[in-house]
Amino acid sequence: MSSSHGPTHDHPHPPEHSHRRTLNAAHEHLFLGDNHERNERRTWLVIAITTTMMVVEIAAGNLFGSMALTADGWHMSTHAAAMLIAALAYLYARKHANNRRFSFGTGKLGDLAGFASAVVLALIALLIGWESFLRFQSPVSINFKEAIIVAVVGLIVNLVCAWLLKDDHHHGHDHGHEHKQKVGQDQNLRAAYLHVLADALTSVLAIGALVFASFYGWLWLDPTIGIVGAFVIARWSWGLIRDTGGVLLDYVSEGEDLPEEIQEILVKEGAEIVDLHIWQLGPGHHGAIVSIVVDHPHAPSYYRAKLAAIHDLSHVTVEVEARAA
Incomplete structure (x- = not known):
């Protein structure tokens, strides 16, 4: 099972100051820089x-x-x-x-x-x-x-x-x-x-x-x-x-710590990452596609909620599979 989503914005146009990074159901793709x-x-x-x-x-x-x-x-x-x-x-x-x-x-x-x-x-x-x-x-x-x-x-x-x-x-x-x-x-x-x-x-x-x-x-x-x-x-x-x-070219530089942040959060949930793609969507905005296997899987929305703590992660797709016996 898989699910994806983007940040929700309260404005019809990109706001001048800051963009909300909440990862919920609304699927807008406003990834412009803060300023x-x-x-x-x-x-x-x-x-x-x-x-x-x-x-x-x-x-x-x-x-x-x-x-x-x-x-x-x-x-x-x-x-x-x-x-x-x-x-x-x-x-x-x-x-x-x-x-x-x-x-x-x-x-x-x-x-x-x-x-x-x-x-x-x-x-x-x-x-x-x-x-x-x-x-x-x-x-x-x-x-x-x-x-x-x-x-x-x-x-x-x-x-x-x-x-x-x-x-x-x-x-x-x-x-x-x-x-x-x-x-x-x-x-x-x-x-x-x-x-x-x-x-x-x-x-x-x-x-x-x-x-x-x-x-x-x-x-x-x-x-x-x-x-x-x-x-x-x-x-x-x-x-x-x-x-x-x-x-x-969607290159993730060696100093980028988003992969480690995602890994740290999901490992605590007993999940193993089998595939991970990260790319930049705009200044201060990143997208990710994460495939995980876990012994007792939750719904993808559960893992998305955990990943919402990562400030720069504005759009994420989570694919969850139960670990083979």
């Missing part, structure tokens, strides 16, 4: 700020004949486009949260968007590295004063955007919960945050390189710093690809 709507609003706000800065820089660059302003404006456009992926993913996931054709809800759409954004981030790192390499071969003259001003303004804008996109939900805890933070993290927000952080890093490195180059005439320092920045951004991109790809 989905807040993160969506902040992402759109960051896009508005970035796009405004982009338009101002490109317009000023064309008006004053500044390649530094124009180039930085077009550079910001790539990050604005990547963050648009995140914003549209939030919007689509929220609008279709109650669409039953999505068998397990739309919570993983953020991981799909995060994966796409990570690929874009990798391409940006590649372009920065390639452009820096070309500058080694063909150095260009730099208007240091203008370039430093552009980099400082860009840094301020990016720091404001990074503050807006910072995921406070998983900060301020001890290291013992580090993996739990990572599992429940909104990877879509993380992708947008890394795009802004990459732009901020580029600005910081550029300011340092430009200041030293203006004092000592080290024109080679600018492309060198560019290559260093490209490697750092590429590393962030790889981490995001690894984590979001793992979620999309």
Whole structure:
């Protein structure tokens, strides 16, 4: 005998703050992150700020004949486009949260968007590295004063955007919960945050390189710093690809303790797990299919009630069989 169920929600739409993890008969599949709507609003706000800065820089660059302003404006456009992926993913996931054709809800759409954004981030790192390499071969003259001003303004804008996109939900805890933070993290927000952080890093490195180059005439320092920045951004991109790809492929990381929690609860009930599947449904939400054998079996609802104590387990299917004599 088997039975499955999902959490019950009192609202027709995903609530802003927290999702109830009770495992009872209602079969809704609302597996969005706790701060989905807040993160969506902040992402759109960051896009508005970035796009405004982009338009101002490109317009000023064309008006004053500044390649530094124009180039930085077009550079910001790539990050604005990547963050648009995140914003549209939030919007689509929220609008279709109650669409039953999505068998397990739309919570993983953020991981799909995060994966796409990570690929874009990798391409940006590649372009920065390639452009820096070309500058080694063909150095260009730099208007240091203008370039430093552009980099400082860009840094301020990016720091404001990074503050807006910072995921406070998983900060301020001890290291013992580090993996739990990572599992429940909104990877879509993380992708947008890394795009802004990459732009901020580029600005910081550029300011340092430009200041030293203006004092000592080290024109080679600018492309060198560019290559260093490209490697750092590429590393962030790889981490995001690894984590979001793992979620999309239903990979259970080695540090995930849900299998042990399920095992501990069911063993106390005299049950032996013969098959167990765990996967992530959305930020902070997991699903599980558990097959057990037991000498004196109860109804599946009995074991589901026991597993309800696991906070991150939002949807579970239990299959129960009597142990063969």
